[in-house]
């Protein structure tokens with residue numbers, strides 16, 4: 391470089407550089423300026439990197455909102471599982487068509503009913519009969535067909551044309567949408583849910599959305615029941631299950647039920663009084679932060695293999711699928727398995743032999759002292775929009791069965807949340823640019839115009855000079 395370009399650098403935007411090239415300074419002074427320059431660049435980089443780190447790992451937070459007068463709160467969901475699963479007339483028809491009679495029929499029905507009613511806690515109760523093995527063999531019913539067979543033998547009572555017998559969810563003269571869902575506890579009914587129609591038995595088993603239910607539309611139909619601070623008592627009743635007993639699950643309207651979090655076997659209706667604290671997100675939250683930054687996923691951001699949507703409990707179900715596949719080399723029949731390489735489905739014998747010894751490992755996803763695996767190796771992000779539901783009281787509806795002719799449960803919300811959590815972005819990409827820019831400005835006196843100047847001198851001016859043009 392000639393003297394000219396050196397003097398150009400003397401005008402440079404980075405302040406210390408000019409002293410390095412001034413000819414009259416002593417070598418000692420030059421070294422001093424060089425050291426200062428290096429130190430400044432070093433600190434500039436360190437501080438900028440910490441801004442980058444902040445952008446990637448601490449750019450969102452959860453704040454607390456308290457202006458509760460104006461909130462609309464979605465009531466918790468109710469999942470009810472009938473404890474008698476199969477419809478006798480479907481069973482009769484099936485047995486007639488396939489020539490199953492007498493004791494064989496009774497044994498086959500007992501087997502199928504228990505299979506339909508099975509979950510991690512009661513796999514050991516599935517009975518084993520020689521006659522049933524022969525029937526399964528003869529009709530070529532393999533484990534992959536268990537769920538479809540159970541579905542075929544189950545009556546979806548939410549489509550019953552007679553109102554009194556229909557499984558429905560009501561609040562006075564308003565209907566609230568109910569659908570049959572496939573859970574880890576078999577086929578159940580879900581009311582008051584914010585989840586899409588992908589969460590339904592038909593979609594899980596056949597990949598088809600549920601059929602249009604015209605009976606629900608005979609009155610005003612709500613997807614979910616919403617209440618606010620000024621209302622005293624808001625609720626709904628999910629009723630019309632024709633079973634001796636039911637098992638109830640109360641959970642967030644943004645998530646699915648957890649099989650180990652139930653209210654147990656009840657043979658009469660129950661009124662629950664829950665409390666709900668919602669977790670909401672700022673409007674721009676989804677766009678302004680990536681999944682890794684916000685550490686949560688929205689419903690449609692699934693990266694799961696067996697499920698097309700994401701919620702935290704669904705992710706844990708997938709953990710269970712993977713754990714079962716690892717330990718027992720197959721998965722229970724009540725999981726959706728319509729994927730590119732379907733996993734082996736467990737025969738009822740494997741369900742009886744392999745699963746009962748690991749019940750707590752499967753349910754809690756971490757094992758006790760003598761389990762072979764201490765912890766399931768999976769990580770489930772939270773659902774971005776969620777609600778924390780706790781139940782304050784559960785009062786039995788005495789005599790409701792006589793009154794309604796069926797069994798059901800009700801939610802009645804009397805207190806409204808006074809806090810809610812809001813996910814927010816506090817350090818956006820613009821903030822990152824400003825932060826790095828001002829760090830560079832602080833340590834080096836750097837500016838964008840200065841940078842342009844520098845590039846200009848080093849490219850256009852230099853080329854012109856080399857080519858011998860005079861500017």
Ligand SMILES: *[C@@H]1O[C@H](CO)[C@@H](O)[C@H](O)[C@H]1NC(C)=O
Nearest residue numbers: 459460461462463616617618
């Ligand atoms: C709450 O719900 C009412 C009626 O359902 C609606 O008019 C109102 O706009 C909602 N408020 C908010 C903040 O969403």
Ligand SMILES: *[C@@H]1O[C@H](CO)[C@@H](O)[C@H](O)[C@H]1NC(C)=O
Nearest residue numbers: 473474475503507511512655
């Ligand atoms: C279904 O399972 C539950 C819980 O294990 C049990 O209490 C109930 O009796 C079973 N239902 C039938 C019809 O066996």
Ligand SMILES: *[C@@H]1O[C@H](CO)[C@@H](O)[C@H](O)[C@H]1NC(C)=O
Nearest residue numbers: 477478479480545547555632
């Ligand atoms: C069984 O299914 C039939 C429809 O085929 C229905 O009419 C009947 O009510 C169902 N029985 C029960 C107990 O749900």
Ligand SMILES: *[C@@H]1O[C@H](CO)[C@@H](O)[C@H](O)[C@H]1NC(C)=O
Nearest residue numbers: 531535536538539540541542
């Ligand atoms: C269930 O019913 C459908 C339609 O009636 C039939 O095509 C299918 O083969 C049945 N599945 C089993 C396992 O019986």
Ligand SMILES: *[C@@H]1O[C@H](CO)[C@@H](O)[C@H](O)[C@H]1NC(C)=O
Nearest residue numbers: 681682693694695769770771
């Ligand atoms: C889904 O993403 C999370 C991290 O966001 C990761 O830990 C997990 O392994 C992913 N799951 C699958 C099935 O790819």
